[in-house]
Amino acid sequence: MANLVRPLLARDSALIMGILNVTPDSFSDGGEFHSLDLAIRHAEQMVADGADIIDVGGESTRPGADPVERQEELDRVIPVIECLSTRFDVPISIDTQKPNVMHEAVKGGAQMINDVNGLRAEGAVAIAAKCDVPVCLMHMLDIPKKMQEKPDYNEVTTEVSSFLRSRIDACLASGIDNADILIDPGIGFGKTLNHNLELLNHVGQMIEDLGCEMLIGVSRKSLIGMQLGREVDSRLPASLGLAVQAVIKGAKIVRVHDVLETHDAIRMIEAVRNYDKPNNKNKDKSF
Ligand code: 7PM
Numbered sequence: 001m002a003n004l005v006r007p008l009l010a011r012d013s014a015l016i017m018g019i020l021n022v023t024p025d026s027f028s029d030g031g032e033f034h035s036l037d038l039a040i041r042h043a044e045q046m047v048a049d050g051a052d053i054i055d056v057g058g059e060s061t062r063p064g065a066d067p068v069e070r071q072e073e074l075d076r077v078i079p080v081i082e083c084l085s086t087r088f089d090v091p092i093s094i095d096t097q098k099p100n101v102m103h104e105a106v107k108g109g110a111q112m113i114n115d116v117n118g119l120r121a122e123g124a125v126a127i128a129a130k131c132d133v134p135v136c137l138m139h140m141l142d143i144p145k146k147m148q149e150k151p152d153y154n155e156v157t158t159e160v161s162s163f164l165r166s167r168i169d170a171c172l173a174s175g176i177d178n179a180d181i182l183i184d185p186g187i188g189f190g191k192t193l194n195h196n197l198e199l200l201n202h203v204g205q206m207i208e209d210l211g212c213e214m215l216i217g218v219s220r221k222s223l224i225g226m227q228l229g230r231e232v233d234s235r236l237p238a239s240l241g242l243a244v245q246a247v248i249k250g251a252k253i254v255r256v257h258d259v260l261e262t263h264d265a266i267r268m269i270e271a272v273r274n275y276d277k278p279n280n281k282n283k284d285k286s287f
Contacts, residue, residue: 012274055255058077113133220239
């Protein structure tokens with residue numbers, strides 16, 4: 001089947017990636033069928049709310065988190081991916097660091113790979129190339145367990161960019177097409193508040209320097225808590241502000257929890273940007 005993410009990337013508009021966590025801590029009573037059912041319903045809601053891609057993850061990448069066993073991760077994500085990919089036209093992305101999980105997920109119907117580890121695991125680049133789907137390469141300093149201990153950079157934008165450059169080169173060398181590579185500065189992954197703010201300020205420059213589209217995740221992240229003193233359930237307005245700004249600076253995909261709100265914010269700023277485009281269908285609306 002033809003890949004559904006590529007035509008979305010070729011469009012002139014930003015894409016909303018809805019986050020679907022299938023980790024046990026995201027379900028209160030944990031029963032197997034119940035959690036599959038809940039995951040499907042959550043995905044259904046995100047599709048109705050305007051998600052362009054659903055990102056399915058079975059390993060918590062939260063700073064300080066423990067890694068998950070391969071079989072455990074497969075048991076969590078594969079049934080969800082198989083079910084979603086037959087039920088919806090919206091493409092599924094697999095959020096994993098493990099080559100085997102990437103491969104099984106793509107066999108199960110996933111159409112994109114999102115790796116917070118930038119395909120650094122042994123064999124990951126080769127498997128991703130074989131999967132023949134778009135990939136997201138994220139920058140992360142160290143492993144989740146250690147990365148927030150003492151983040152340190154001389155120049156964060158330069159260092160994150162050169163890391164991403166080396167991962168892009170590894171992908172290109174394995175035959176992955178440049179148009180299939182998304183870069184991600186990894187907001188919150190081994191960065192201080194000021195590192196995150198600097199990276200968000202340099203989104204446009206990084207896209208231009210590296211010559212790839214960017215995916216970015218800021219939704220409900222702790223930089224908002226640090227800057228504004230907001231708890232996680234009060235971070236929606238700030239998340240929308242950051243998502244809007246990232247898109248204005250050229251980001252292609254925003255990875256978010258709050259799909260409807262982000263969808264409306266992004267579609268509205270795009271309506272302003274496109275008011276004079278020939279295919280604008282608003283001309284006949286008087287108010
Ligand atoms: C706790 C803290 C739980 C942080 C989960 C997280 C990104 C990602 C994540 C991102 C890409 C979250 C993160 N963040 N993948 N996965 N980019 N590509 O806030 O920024 O969802 S996990």
